[in-house]
Amino acid sequence: xxxxxxxxxxxxxxxxxxxxxxxxxxxxxxxxxxxxxxxxxxxxxxxxxxxxxxxxxxxxxxxxxxxxxxxxxxxxxxxxxxxxxxxxxxxxxxxxxxxxxxxxxxxxxxxxxxxxxxxxxxxxxxxxxxxxxxxxxxxxxxxxxxxxxxxxxxxxxxxxxxxxxxxxxxxxxxxxxxxxxxxxxxxxxxxxxxxxxxxxxxxxxxxxxxxxxxxxxxxxxxxxxxxxxxxxxxxxxxxxxxxxxxxxxxxxxxxxxxxxxxxxxxxxxxxxxxxxxxxxxxxxxxxxxxxxxxxxxxxxxxxxxxxxxxxxxxxxxxxxxxxxxxxxxxxxxxxxxxxxxxxxxxxxxxxxxxxxxxxxxxxxxxxxxxxxxxxxxxxxxxxxxxxxxxxxxxxxxxxxxxxxxxxxxxxxxxxxxxxxxxxxxxxxxxxxxxxxxxxxxxxxxxxxxxxxxxxxxxxxxxxxxxxxxxxxxxxxxxxxxxxxxxxxxxxxxxxxxxxxxxxxxxxxxxxxxxxxxxxxxxxxxxxxxxxxxxxxxxxxxxxxxxxxxxxxxxxxxxxxxxxxxxxxxxxxxxxxxxxxxxxxxxxxxxxxxxxxxxxxxxxxxxxxxxxxxxxxxxxxxxxxxxxxxxxxxxxxxxxxxxxxxxxxxxxxxxxxxxxxxxxxxxxxxxxxxxxxxxxxxxxxxxxxxxxxxxxxxxxxxxxxxxxxxxxxxxxxxxxxxxxxxxxxxxxxxxxxxxxxxxxxxxxxxxxxxxxxxxxxxxxxxxxxxxxxxxxxxxxxxxxxxxxxxxxxxxxxxxxxxxxxxxxxxxxxxxxxxxxxxxxxxxxxxxxxxxxxxxxxxxxxxxxxxxxxxxxxxxxxxxxxxxxxxxxxxxxxxxxxxxxxxxxxxxxxxxxxxxxxxxxxxxxxxxxxxxxxxxxxxxxxxxxxxxxxxxxxxxxx
Numbered sequence: 001x002x003x004x005x006x007x008x009x010x011x012x013x014x015x016x017x018x019x020x021x022x023x024x025x026x027x028x029x030x031x032x033x034x035x036x037x038x039x040x041x042x043x044x045x046x047x048x049x050x051x052x053x054x055x056x057x058x059x060x061x062x063x064x065x066x067x068x069x070x071x072x073x074x075x076x077x078x079x080x081x082x083x084x085x086x087x088x089x090x091x092x093x094x095x096x097x098x099x100x101x102x103x104x105x106x107x108x109x110x111x112x113x114x115x116x117x118x119x120x121x122x123x124x125x126x127x128x129x130x131x132x133x134x135x136x137x138x139x140x141x142x143x144x145x146x147x148x149x150x151x152x153x154x155x156x157x158x159x160x161x162x163x164x165x166x167x168x169x170x171x172x173x174x175x176x177x178x179x180x181x182x183x184x185x186x187x188x189x190x191x192x193x194x195x196x197x198x199x200x201x202x203x204x205x206x207x208x209x210x211x212x213x214x215x216x217x218x219x220x221x222x223x224x225x226x227x228x229x230x231x232x233x234x235x236x237x238x239x240x241x242x243x244x245x246x247x248x249x250x251x252x253x254x255x256x257x258x259x260x261x262x263x264x265x266x267x268x269x270x271x272x273x274x275x276x277x278x279x280x281x282x283x284x285x286x287x288x289x290x291x292x293x294x295x296x297x298x299x300x301x302x303x304x305x306x307x308x309x310x311x312x313x314x315x316x317x318x319x320x321x322x323x324x325x326x327x328x329x330x331x332x333x334x335x336x337x338x339x340x341x342x343x344x345x346x347x348x349x350x351x352x353x354x355x356x357x358x359x360x361x362x363x364x365x366x367x368x369x370x371x372x373x374x375x376x377x378x379x380x381x382x383x384x385x386x387x388x389x390x391x392x393x394x395x396x397x398x399x400x401x402x403x404x405x406x407x408x409x410x411x412x413x414x415x416x417x418x419x420x421x422x423x424x425x426x427x428x429x430x431x432x433x434x435x436x437x438x439x440x441x442x443x444x445x446x447x448x449x450x451x452x453x454x455x456x457x458x459x460x461x462x463x464x465x466x467x468x469x470x471x472x473x474x475x476x477x478x479x480x481x482x483x484x485x486x487x488x489x490x491x492x493x494x495x496x497x498x499x500x501x502x503x504x505x506x507x508x509x510x511x512x513x514x515x516x517x518x519x520x521x522x523x524x525x526x527x528x529x530x531x532x533x534x535x536x537x538x539x540x541x542x543x544x545x546x547x548x549x550x551x552x553x554x555x556x557x558x559x560x561x562x563x564x565x566x567x568x569x570x571x572x573x574x575x576x577x578x579x580x581x582x583x584x585x586x587x588x589x590x591x592x593x594x595x596x597x598x599x600x601x602x603x604x605x606x607x608x609x610x611x612x613x614x615x616x617x618x619x620x621x622x623x624x625x626x627x628x629x630x631x632x633x634x635x636x637x638x639x640x641x642x643x644x645x646x647x648x649x650x651x652x653x654x655x656x657x658x659x660x661x662x663x664x665x666x667x668x669x670x671x672x673x674x675x676x677x678x679x680x681x682x683x684x685x686x687x688x689x690x691x692x693x694x695x696x697x698x699x700x701x702x703x704x705x706x707x708x709x710x711x712x713x714x715x716x717x718x719x720x721x722x723x724x725x726x727x728x729x730x731x732x733x734x735x736x737x738x739x740x741x742x743x744x745x746x747x748x749x750x751x752x753x754x755x756x757x758x759x760x761x762x763x764x765x766x767x768x769x770x771x772x773x774x775x776x777x778x779x780x781x782x783x784x785x786x787x788x789x790x791x792x793x794x795x796x797x798x799x800x801x802x803x804x805x806x807x808x809x810x811x812x813x814x815x816x817x818x819x820x821x822x823x824x825x826x827x828x829x830x831x832x833x834x835x836x837x838x839x840x841x842x843x844x845x846x847x848x849x850x851x852x853x854x855x856x857x858x859x860x861x862x863x864x865x866x867x868x869x870x871x872x873x874x875x876x877x878x879x880x881x882x883x884x885x886x887x888x889x890x891x892x893x894x895x896x897x898x899x900x901x902x903x904x905x906x907x908x909x910x911x912x913x914x915x916x917x918x919x920x921x922x923x924x925x926x927x928x929x930x931x932x933x934x935x936x937x938x939x940x
Contacts, residue, residue, distance in 0.1 A: 017784075018746045018760050021696035022096045024089050024659050025361030030590035030623065035582060037061045037072075041079045041590060041623070045407045048429075048574070049116055051583050053080050053127060055576035060128045064135050067167065069223055072138035076131070077622055079113040082408035083385040085362060087115035091624035091656050096699070099337060100200065102126045105133035108597050109622065118386075118410030118431040119449065120574060121457035125169040132164035139226040147230035153238050155225075158194045162206015163222065170211070172457065173480065173497035175204035177522040177540050180501075183262040184271075184520065185542065191251035195235075201543075212254045217243055269501070269520040272539045276519070276550035279536065280316050280323055282307045283547045286536050287345035288527050289315070289353070289370065292488075301536055302326065302347060303547055304340035308793065309749040309757060311338055313345065313355065315370075318533060318549075326353075327368060331747045331758065333698035334359055334375075335366075343388040344434060344483070344525070346399065352376065354390035354399050360698065363387040365401065365415065379415060381422055391444075393437045400425070400435045400444050412446060412464070425464060426471070429574060430454065436486045438509075442466055445474060445484045445492050452568035453478040455575075461494060462570065463509075474511050476564045481505075487528035493535065495524035499559075504537055506552075511563025516552040523548075592626060594619040611636055612671065614648075625657035635671030646670050661694040667710075672717075675812055678828035684714040690738075700747040708738040716810075732810075734772025741765055748788065752897035753866045754939025756796045756844065760786040770809065780806040782814075786940065791843070800840040800940050807834065813878065819935035822874040824889035824911045830920050831887060833876030840940060842870035842893065868893035868939070870909070876920075885915025889931070895939065907933040 033040040033050055038057045042050035057078055065071055081087040088096050092106055092113045103114035103126040112130045116123050144152060165171075171179070178201065182188045189197070194205065213221070224242045232238040236247050243250060272278075279286075283305040290299030300317035313327040329335040337358040346354040351370040356363045359378070362385050367377030386404035393400065396417075403413045412425040412432045426432050430450035437444050443463045450471075451460040461474040461481045475481045479498035486492055493506045493516070502522040507513030516535060517523045525538040534551035552558070577583050598618040605611045614633030620626065631650040652665035668687040674680065688710025696702040716730045741764070748758035761784065768778040782804050789797045804814045811834040818827030821838055825831045844866060851862040871890040877883075891909020898904065910929050 017762060018744060018748075020096070020746050021699050021702050022089065022091075023361075023696045023699065024091075024625075024657060024661075026086065026089065027658050028086075031587040032590055033582070033585055033587050038076045038078050041077065042587075043082075046080060046082050046116075048577060049082065049408055050080065050587075051579070051585070052120075052574050052576040053078065053123075054585070055579040055582045056124055056127060057131065058582070060131050064128075064131060064167065067219075068135050068139065068226070070135060070139055070142075070226075072134060073142075074110060074138070076134055077109065077111045078127075079111060079623065081113070081115040082406060083404055084115045084117055085358065085385045087113070099339060099341070103130045105130045105137070107137065109595070110134055110137055111622065116408040118404050118408065118433075119457075120429070120431070121449065121455065125457075128168040129164040132167045133160065136160055136163070136226070140229055143226065143230040149230065149233075151233040153229050153232055153235050155235055156195050157198055158191075158202045158206035158209060159235070160206075161202050162208075162210045165203050165207035166210035166214070169457075171204060171207055173500070173502055173522075175207065176500070177502060178204050178543075179208055179258070180262045180265060181521060181540060181543060183258045184266060187543070188255055188258055191247050191254065208258065209254055212257050213243070213250070216253065216257070265501075265520055269518050271520045272523070272541050272546075272548055272550075275517070276539065276548035279547045279549050280305070280314075281546045282544055283314070284340055284538055284545045285344045285525055286527060286538060286547045287347050287353075288529055288536060289347045289351065291349075292530055295319070297321065301547060302345050302353060304338055304345075306340070308790070311340055313338070313353075316547075318529075326370070326373075327355075329357065331700075333700065336360075336699055339363075339386070339388060344391075346389075346391045348392045348396050349394075350396070352392075352396075354392060356387040356390060356401070365390055365399065377417075379420065384413070389434045391436050394439055394441045400437055402433050402435060402446075412444065425466075425469075431459075433459075434483050436484050436492070438486050439488055439490055445486060447482050447484060447494075448570075450570045450572070451476065452570075452572055454572055461492070461507075471570060473563060473567055473570060474507060474509075475561075476511075476567045483525050485527045491528070493526040493528055495526060495537075498561075504535060504552075505561060507561065507563075512561070514555075514558040514560050516558065517550065518553050518557060590623075592621045594621055594626070594628060623657075625655070627654040627656070628652070629654070629665075659696065663692045665690055676814060678815065679718065679832060680813065681717040682714055683717060684712060686710050686712040686714070688736075701743070701745045704740075704742040704744065706738070706740045708736075710736050710738075712736050732770070732773075732777075734770055736777055737769045737771055739767050739769075748786075751794065751866070752863075752900065753844075753895040753903050755786070755788050755798070756794065757788050757790050759788070760784075768808065776808040778806065778808040778810055778812055780804070780812060791845075795843070795845040798840070798842050798844055798939065800838070802836075802838040804836040805834070811879075814876070816874045816876050819905055819907065819933055820937060820940055822872050822887055822889065823870065823891070823893075823907050823933060824872075824909055824931040825887060825926055826923065830922055830926070831874070831876050833878045833881070833884075835878070836874065836876035838872070838874035840870070840872050842868045844868045844939065847894075863896050863898060866895040868895065870907070881919040883916060884919040885913055885917045887917060887920070888912045888914070891931075901938065902936060903938050905933075905935045905937060907931075907935075909933075 028043045030041055030043055033054050035054050035058045038054060040050055040054040084099060090113055092111055093104060105112050114126050114130060221242050239247050283303040286301045286303045289302055296318035300315055302313060302315055304311055305314050310330045312325040312329055314323040315326050316323040329338050335357045343356050353368040356365055362380060365379040365387050366375055369376045383405055384403040385406055388402040390399045390401040398417060399415045401413055402410060404410050409429060410431040411427055412435055414423040414425055430448050432446050432448045435444045435446040443465050445461060445463050447459045448462050449459050451458055458478050459480045459482060460476055461484055463472050463474050477498055479496060481494055481496045484492050484494040491506045491508055493504060495502050496505050502524045504516040504523045504526045505513060506516055521539050521541045523537050523539050526535050529536055533549055536549050539546055539548045597620050601615045603613045612633055612635045617630040619628040629652040633648045635646040648669045650665060650667040652663055654663040666689045670685045672683055690708035692706045694702060694704050714732045743763045745761040748755040748760055764782045766780045770777040784802045786800045791797060806812050813832045813834050814836050815828055815832040816822050816836050816838045817825035817831035822831055847865040847867045849864045853860050870893055873886060873888045875884060875886045889909050889911050891907060894906045896904045909931055911931060
């Protein structure tokens, strides 16, 4: 019962001891459009987008119904958001969706949720991808409902995600870039090695595998895999039966197919390791800074890099100096996210850096002085959610950027710095990206899908004349031309996949130019430096995005390009808006209806005390903005009455629809309980109501508060803190009012074993007032501060300082012993008190990345091991034992992550102390100098 209650308290209202916040910045006015098979949920700013989504969802349903020869029996809830910033506020997921997550299909209610990022093609691709998952879930659920079995097939991620890619869009040029790199470098994994693989690589790899399987063995076998899924106990067995090949045989055939596909490319192009100089690894979006007349030590490149786990803006000089972090991101509300895959950096001639970052509910345009090393300007606009790729005008009076409106439309904007005026340069449904201003300041060049090939994902370059507003083609074709940058002489350098691989091209103002690179790997994000250095650009090699410097290819090897004479008009419309069925369909307001999400039971037995049985039920509405928790349990023990007398229950309602999360509940508790020190045992019958509130100040900080009023009938069986043994101290009957408030901060970065960088802090104060007797039953002040100081990429010094002070009629004791506290001492009961302090310090460092051991039956690979040299100090006192000494321990710890949340912990160390420690009454096993402690759990 205690475990159930604790589970409820942590689940309700997202109240955790630490952790970062998901913030509902906006209150969405949800509506629903109902199609034949799909219910689409949207808010008014998405009126047009909602009809596009519903029309295409129903079209995709028909396509997938024919391909799977299956009809899902449940209607499909489809929830769309006008931007990724809005999507990050969704409660469909229990976590904040990272920027790389463009859609999700949730398992319990089979809800599909996705944002619009400005690209019509990408939105349709993601929508169909997620609907494939709906069909997959429906097929497997139907099979297991008809033919239940204990052990069933669990397809690997490459199968499910790869099939969703294969049925939605196939491979694009960036997928091809990754697949080519894996194949040519000899790193192409076998299918067996992908059994437990995750991350972004499974998407292109899985799509390529399905492409091979369908081309070689027929697409019809996909349906057989789902129809026969109930027959087999493992994925390998099912593949062998359906494809008449073992997984190893299919792996060999697929790898040979991939080599046939990509090896010829080696003849026609050279790798970047030969043709370019590597400037820095794991970096993206370079921008040149420094005066052209200055030395290489004062000139270089700014770029984004997540090399430390946090994404920072770095500066790297052309002289080869070590890179330095200029702007540190992902640690504070000001620089929560740089959108480094979508947004570029702009640098003015006098060293002012323009970049965008998420700042609370929307993006802000920041101006950073390289000389002063600080922000010198910040701009936010109520009509814009996202700001991408700011570019300076040559006169430094304005900045041009791509902005995403609240409605989800992507256009170009110009910020006039003298008066802060925002000018809208384009206004349409097309996605306009990566502007760059010409050296004379008269035109802006940008990439856009406003070409006739745009519905298929193509983008071309366009020029916009500032004076007239005229938009003209600069390039034209069914390919992707991206990331233009103007050089001082007026040439425009850009990346294009028109030859199948992303290469660097340059054109003049009339669209005439040449290809500047001929690389096997792929090149993008170019910027011209000067004749001595050539081009700086991004490239992909060895499964990493890097930055390179290279001179253009010779004239004899350069392929000429020119603007096509015959061109279609730079416009097209969303065809779904012409749908006679859904284009003008009437929407209905969203109605809140609860359904069961989760139900589970639990049982606990305490020898000599009793037993408890319980169950928990979780309900929510379709958007999960409103949740209801019900907990039922009963305690039984000798002399404690019948089952109904010992009934306990809690009902809690949580509202997460706004920035302030709040919840109210009622409870009745009956049974034997331990205080947190597991020494104070008491029998209590209590009932009352409570309310909780949570206000996030930013993603990293929040304030939590709780108020509770209850009637309590409590009898203390053990009271280790008593001085006087009067009957009133043991038995309390009356009304209690409890008040607690906490301040929490957490911006930590984690390894699989625990935090490695950042700060965690929790400050809590609480007061329990005994109203009936006019006294303070309990009051408490606690502080827990943790700091992680990086000593290398995967090593850090971790320091924790905890203080605890409690008082009142029944002061609550805290235990500081155990593997998560004072190591080498008992976890419960002995090192406990109402006044305690604890200091943990350790140096965490990697020992092995992995460990492979060969056996006669094969090789067993074990996860990496982390080491920790630690030293702990602490003391815990009560009113009856104020003279306890200080306990300490030091030694070596070993950690091995077997997958979250299972982390094996082994501590070997020595105990020491200062002062008299007899007051702790330590057991004999905890009095020796040496100890060995084995436990499970993350590092503090």
